[in-house]
Amino acid sequence: MKQHELYVRNGQNWEWDRIPILEEDSFRQEILRECSHGARLVNLFAYPEGSGNIRIFSMLGRDHEGKLRLLSMRIPIKKGCFQSLTPELPQAHLFEREIAEQFAITPVGHPWLKPVRYHQNYCDAPDLWPAVSSRSIPGVYPFYRVDGEEVHEVAVGPVHAGIIEPGHFRFQCHGEEILNLEIQLGYQHRGIEKMMENVSMERSVLLAESIAGDTVIGHAMAYCHLIESLSDCEISPRAEAIRAIALELERLSNHIGDLGALSTDIGFLPPAAYFGRLRGEFLNLLMELSGNRYGRSLCRVGGVLFDLDQEMIKDFQKRLLVARKDLKEICDLFFTKSSVLSRLEGTGIVSNKIAKELGLVGPTARASSCGLDVRTDYAFGLYRFHHIPISTVLSADVYARALMRRLESQRSIEFILEILNQIPDGDLQIKSAALKPKHMALSMVEGWRGEIVHVAITDAHSRITRYKMKDPSFNNWMGLSMAVRGAQISDFPLCNKSFNLSYAGHDL
């Protein structure tokens, strides 16, 4: 008999009982089959159902059709294990480790089963790693080791030399060559996912804005979009437009900041200084709009708190035109110097095959010629009406990732200018109703780093009983490990900058 299938779209909600429950074996087979036909594992997470069961949900993205297939299976807590997908499907590796840590169930056959963030599990069961959950990391963490003559180990972090977030990097090197890099994060773990279930709506939006400080708009939009979906609240076109403008400003400030960081890293200081100033321009535009350089307090459930009046629109247009010209000139300076190109080209390659296998997302994936972008594939908000052309690059190296940032910045400026010309009317914020009981909803946003996914489940009393969030960094950290494999250890900082992933977004 053919199982009934459930497909969902970005921004949709659906009744809890409509989600098909498969036997463990067919759950696994279906995931493998879909993924071999080009689907992507967008989400895999667990939920304690009560009645002694853990439900595992999987969302398989069919990017070109703009829909996701939703599957689930049930595992009795007493059984406490399931067959790992990772040996056949590498992109499941971190999801499965996360499930093991959060709900103390073992993915049997996982090749590298370790804690992800070092915290106690969520269901009062004995932890899978009792020795480590009570200690500070890296504690007794066994790193992957390479033995042999002239093989040496380099340990970096958690506290790094610069003004950046904490994380531990363990290199296995042969001379200068990196044989393996293992990245152990978790130092930034604040327990946001769990807190989202226990705090008021007034506070949860503040938490969403603090998942990753450089992706305030991205995560706040994903959060608001999700709650609006769960309460059938349709926000006005004007609010959609203002959110989209803010999202692109956030992308601009970060992409341009990254270009500056790359120039600093290769010691080409004039463009580093100019990019640094230009980044500030975009932050200042966000501050004009929302009163905060990162756009805090702009997105709220039901719309936005701030409007763009006629005078502001004129001012924004003027400043964006200047910025567009500056961007072109600085990029021309940066991207045409042979010394720059020789440093960036061929460094830190992540082949298209590996990018797909690991399930990389965002500009990093597009730099490895994977054409995926939530703004086109699962268009949301204003992006349903205004398309933003996506760019991909073939060379898959640091140069490609730098070039992606330039191309996307240009596109974002054009996009904002286009919307500013014809900003639609509507209320800034509308009142939202209560959440629907026993529902699940999905919200995806293309943040500047890539695909942000938020999912929520409500119980019979309309309370949120599970909030699952995924920052693009969660997918992409493994990409960085692969990019430096076989490279010189001195290339690591440059590769790292070209990814510029979030520790906080990964650790939650």
Added chain:
Amino acid sequence: MWGIIINRFKQGFRTTLSYPKEVPSFPQRFRGKPVLNNTADTPCPINKSKDPLGAVASGKKLTLDMGKCLFNEDLKAICPKGILTYSQDHRLAVSKKKDLILQGEEVKLARALNEKTRKIFGRSLKLREVCAGSCSGCDAEIQAMGNIVFDLSRFGIQFVASPRHADGLMITGPVTKNMELALKKTYEAVPHPKIVIAVGACAINGGPFQGGRDVHDGVDGLIPVDLYIPGCPPHPLTILDGLLRLLGKLENKENNFR
């Protein structure tokens, strides 16, 4: 080479602020120092739900704890009468935690270090930054202080790579349980005398994460703090103002540089 020079001219000279001689004007919506309009005779009904972090307390008079405040726009809605507004004043840093509690408009801004310590650090202050569970927003603003617009190094303040080269720590984030050990070790590695600066709502009180299972509620209680810089995140000029006051380079009220 010519390309670089031509480009240099095209970029023009529009870089470093002449701060602190002149304070740039902030946009109208900027949320700086909160102002409590406490003069009204009839006490204002407080909508507690709009203040999930408990920044506002109503005793005889309303007070607002800037250390708990995320400077978010919705907080204004605690009272329909508009008792709470934000001014455009960016100066917020204080030396004592109790000075974060605001009654009216005045803030007891940070005082300079004692003469002896100031002699040591006054012309050259090296700091080590430790991110202990921040969302990285505060770190981004600390980093921004180093760019050509704010140009921190012209004040003799620098961020260094090792705690052993540092005169003090600048800490962000609520201090996650997983960063506690690393933070304490870093603190111990800084030679005496040392100063500690807590930047942002998280480092002061836990920020949006306060009371969380996996975090502490800020740096206090783990290591002693000499300067509190509230905000979420504080503007680079707010942090800079705090540092200059600590070094005794700004007179108390005005922005007179000395």
